[in-house]
Amino acid sequence: MSLIDELKARSNNSCELCSSGTNLSLYEVGPSSSNVRGNEIYLCAKCIAQIDKKEDFNPAHWSCLTTAMWSEVPAVQVTAWRMLNRLRRESWAAEALDMMYLDDENLKWAKATGDHEDDGSVDLHRDANGHQLENGDSVVLVRSLDVKGSTVNARLGTVVKNIRLDPNDTDYIEGRIEGQAIMIKTMYVRKQNAQIIT
DSSP states (O other): OOHHHHHHHHHTSSOTTTOOOSSEEEEEOSSOOTTOOSOEEEEEHHHHHHHTTSSOOOGGGGGGHHHHTTOSOHHHHHHHHHHHHHTTTSHHHHHHHHHOOOOHHHHHHHHTTOGGGSOSOOOOOBOTTSOBOOTTOOEEESSOBOOTTSOOOBOTTOEEOSOEEOTTOTTEEEEEETTEEEEEEGGGEEETTOOOOO
């Protein structure tokens, strides 16, 4: 039986944290050794995006942890403990943490990433109106920009298609204007066709 088939059988083909039955995939709970098996769990895309801080953190989604924390699967326990720590300002999460028990080995594993020291805040690439930007989006310049060392004309209203996010700094994106790749501050763009957040 393949690993993915084992995970499907173990989880009843549902997310091992929130019990969702859609967009499921294997998730490796780090840190891991290349030859160790047992750190994989079966999760939905929403849980993965929030665990990996690629989506805004939604505390309401994580009420499922009060059930998942009792799983017999160490990787599920470790993930639940980490997420409860991110939510520790919520009274229900603090109570769940007080009740939860991890043996010494799993507690060491849970603390290995340092994730338990973070709060739920997520640093994402956002445009001038607060919309989340993603690779491949099109944006519009909200002001004219001077591009140092170039004759590129970056005027207000210029559309920049197929942007790439700077993986090291959420304040910058990369785009092409007049065929030249330039770095642009996210505060100077708005996502094309996005509604204004009020």
